[in-house]
Amino acid sequence: MRPKNLDKEQAIRSIALQIIAEEGLENLTMQKLAAAAGISPRTIYIKYKDKDDLLVKLYIEEVLGNYETAVLAGFEPEMAFTDGVKKLWLNAFGYFKSNRHAFALMQYGKSSPLLNKAYQEMNIKEGDFFAPVLRFLEQNVAKGVIKDFPHQVHRALLFAPALDLVNEYFDYLGRPKQIITDEVFMLCCEVVIKGMTNPS
Amino acid sequence: MRPKNLDKEQAIRSIALQIIAEEGLENLTMQKLAAAAGISPRTIYIKYKDKDDLLVKLYIEEVLGNYETAVLAGFEPEMAFTDGVKKLWLNAFGYFKSNRHAFALMQYGKSSPLLNKAYQEMNIKEGDFFAPVLRFLEQNVAKGVIKDFPHQVHRALLFAPALDLVNEYFDYLGRPKQIITDEVFMLCCEVVIKGMTNPS
DNA sequence: CGTAAGTAAATAAATATTTACTTATATTTG
DNA sequence: CAAATATAAGTAAATATTTATTTACTTACG
Missing domain, CATH: 1.10.10.60 (Homeodomain-like)
Structure with a gap:
């Protein structure tokens, strides 16, 4: 054959x-x-069975799958909160910088009902995406390092600004001066960490 | 006639x-x-001239326009940082809670090249959207309340988590228990404020 | 009555998907 | 161990819808 x-x-x-x-x-x-x-x-x-099948597989396997792998590289749930978050942010920024097209479909994941639905169903079947991040958050809640919110809330606080900054990074690629440098990106990371951590 | x-x-x-x-x-x-x-x-x-014209007007006038009006209601650039941010978050949450369909197209604004382009061009022609928010941020930078970042960076830190939480809110509308209550939403607002403000 | 708003039906171009056929290789058979 | 065959991968061309957009007509008001 x-x-x-x-x-x-x-x-x-x-x-x-x-x-x-x-x-x-x-x-x-x-x-x-x-x-x-x-x-x-x-x-x-x-x-692919049909167009929807292609789009869903593209989104789940090609985009989310690779993104998860890249973001979790070298990350351990046992890391100290600050170190773990910085690692995740760096990994995400690095991945998207060299995978602009994947980022574009990633953005559609929040808008398109087709992709959104596929994501939900997949999360149920396969167990949670980014499971190590969940354990990381739980442990830090237990240690009293961060507040006890639902993990969706933690994820919004942690990652939404990072993705928005990646968006800005691409917007500025065609312009004379990039405003989202590695340094700015990591300063933002520290802002987020500072907001989330309890005073010790 | x-x-x-x-x-x-x-x-x-x-x-x-x-x-x-x-x-x-x-x-x-x-x-x-x-x-x-x-x-x-x-x-x-x-x-409408054609389909694109309809989509762009829908996005700019019906969605962004109304969103801006709702978010800026009762907001003054001279407000103290904490008060101003809380006002903006509350207004945004209130607006989207009763305008779910508008929120859906809003999300497409970040993905669709057509809408994205329309937004950029409009921002150039009409002057910045959310101009009072810009002045608010500038004044607080000047006062040393927050760090001196480009305003796109401030906006990412300030609003990206809020929009993500609205998304979660809608995800949970069909489920037995809502996790994004007003209380949780405003606790997150305080987390964001705490991260952004300099120690005084 | 003139004019603009509106409609129903048509059109032409795209679109997803199939059908009928070809090609290349892995396995079977003489 | 080759020639024969089955089989999956691939193609070119067709099909049946769907789509955006128009044309030709009707309606209602100033």
Whole structure:
């Protein structure tokens, strides 16, 4: 039997991400994608049931999966709060800086009902995404380092500003002077840490 | 001459927002919108040049415009930092709680290149959105209450967590117990304030 | 009655998805 | 161990919808 052409599979995914980043999810069509990848539309349907299936797998596997791996690299739930948070922020910034297209689809995750639903269902089936971060937060609550909020609340406080800063970083890529430098990014990280930690 | 039917104009806008919220921007079509509003597709084209024009006006006027008005109600740039931030957070939470559909399109503003571009261009033409917030931040930098960051950075730190919490609030609307209560929301506001303010 | 708002039906271009066919390779068979 | 075959991967072209947008007509008011 003819072997899978992994290049083609990867081409579909990365070119799809590129189109989404440049023209928007609403302007990604199967024929446009096939043409850009230099394949027949039919080929996409061999690998994916339909357009929704492609989008969901792109989002869950290609974007969230890789993002999780990158963010958790070298992170341990037992780390001190300050060290752990800094590690997570650095990892996230590093990952997105070299994966701009993934970031674009990531943003759609909060808007598109299709992706949102897929994320929820997946979180239920596979157990929580970013489980080590959850344990990290729980331990720091137990130690009295941070307040006892639901973890969704902790996540909002911790990561929402980071993602917004990444957005600004990309906005400023085309301009003469970048305002979101590594230094600014990490100063913000310290602001967030300071807000969250209890006075000892 | 036949008078403009303002109800119809408003119906187009609010039903468009509803479809976007429930099915996603990528599933809003002119025919679906016309059918849901009980009018002919042609009627939409009397009021809007084309689909993009409709989306951009929906986003800028209906969503961002109303959001700005609601958030700035009773807010003064001269307020003490803590009071000002609390006012902004409360206003934003209150507005979105009763405008869920507007929040959905708001989220698309960060993802969709069309809306993103429209926002940037509009910010240049009309002067900055949320100008009173800018003055508020500048004055507090001058007073040494908060650090001297670019205002985009301040905005990320200040508002990104709030929007993320609103998202969680809506996620939990269908579930037995709401975790994002007014109390939790305002506790988070205090966390953010604490992080941003310099020790005095 | 003139004019603008509105409608119903048509149109032309895109779009997701299929059908019918070709190609390349892994496995089987002589 | 080759030739034969089954099988999956792939393609080109077609199809049946769906889509944005127009055209040609109707209505209601100043």
